[in-house]
Amino acid sequence: MIIRNTLTKARFSAEKMGKVDLDAGERLHAGLNCFEPGQEHKAHTHAGQDKLYVVLDGSGEATVGEETAAVSAGDVILAPAGVSHSMRNPGPHRLTVLVVFSPPPGKT
Amino acid sequence: MIIRNTLTKARFSAEKMGKVDLDAGERLHAGLNCFEPGQEHKAHTHAGQDKLYVVLDGSGEATVGEETAAVSAGDVILAPAGVSHSMRNPGPHRLTVLVVFSPPPGKT
Numbered sequence: 001m002i003i004r005n006t007l008t009k010a011r012f013s014a015e016k017m018g019k020v021d022l023d024a025g026e027r028l029h030a031g032l033n034c035f036e037p038g039q040e041h042k043a044h045t046h047a048g049q050d051k052l053y054v055v056l057d058g059s060g061e062a063t064v065g066e067e068t069a070a071v072s073a074g075d076v077i078l079a080p081a082g083v084s085h086s087m088r089n090p091g092p093h094r095l096t097v098l099v100v101f102s103p104p105p106g107k108t
Numbered sequence: 109m110i111i112r113n114t115l116t117k118a119r120f121s122a123e124k125m126g127k128v129d130l131d132a133g134e135r136l137h138a139g140l141n142c143f144e145p146g147q148e149h150k151a152h153t154h155a156g157q158d159k160l161y162v163v164l165d166g167s168g169e170a171t172v173g174e175e176t177a178a179v180s181a182g183d184v185i186l187a188p189a190g191v192s193h194s195m196r197n198p199g200p201h202r203l204t205v206l207v208v209f210s211p212p213p214g215k216t
Contacts, residue, residue, distance in 0.1 A: 001178065001185070004179065004183050023186040025186060026189060028210040031160050041208075049135070050134065050210075054206060062110055064163075073111070074113070074115055074165075076131075076206065076215065077109065077110050078136070081135065
């Protein structure tokens with residue numbers, strides 16, 4: 001599938017980070033994580049599942065293991081299986097991140 | 109790993125599309141495909157391996173199966189295992205694409 005203008009698929013929620021499914025194969029799942037200013041996805045770990053973030057729009061603060069950095073559009077973050085990671089939007093703008101899982105959720 | 113300013117990792121070659129490895133886990137590999145104007149990655153298929161493209165810079169023409177579209181920065185293309193795909197840079201500017209494989213090359 002070819003997904004043009006991916007940012008137009010973003011869905012934000014005042015309550016919590018918005019999640020959007022984009023497309024998936026047997027081995028790989030792509031979606032969006034959409035953060036209003038102040039929202040975050042707290043540190044967590046996926047057993048048996050690698051996760052890649054690509055910042056599509058806005059800026060945030062990413063942590064993988066012991067590493068924390070300010071990130072913005074075009075930056076790439078890889079959290080291998082078993083490694084703690086988090087994403088935070090300190091604001092003032094919205095943050096949209098492409099999220100790729102392997103294997104897809106539910107197939108670990 | 110957190111990779112800031114991913115575009116600065118791009119490597120172009122007058123001879124053929126440049127390939128750069130960025131990072132990998134056990135299940136997922138991330139790299140760059142770097143196209144000078146006129147260069148292309150001709151239609152090919154990966155058995156047992158899903159592939160995701162994210163256009164980081166420039167514009168090109170992507171084909172997945174029967175679908176062909178002009179793509180530009182922020183567009184996402186998923187070629188599931190076994191489905192023919194190609195990427196072409198008609199120019200006039202350079203094209204840089206993030207490429208995610210699952211499983212990593214050599215682990216299919």
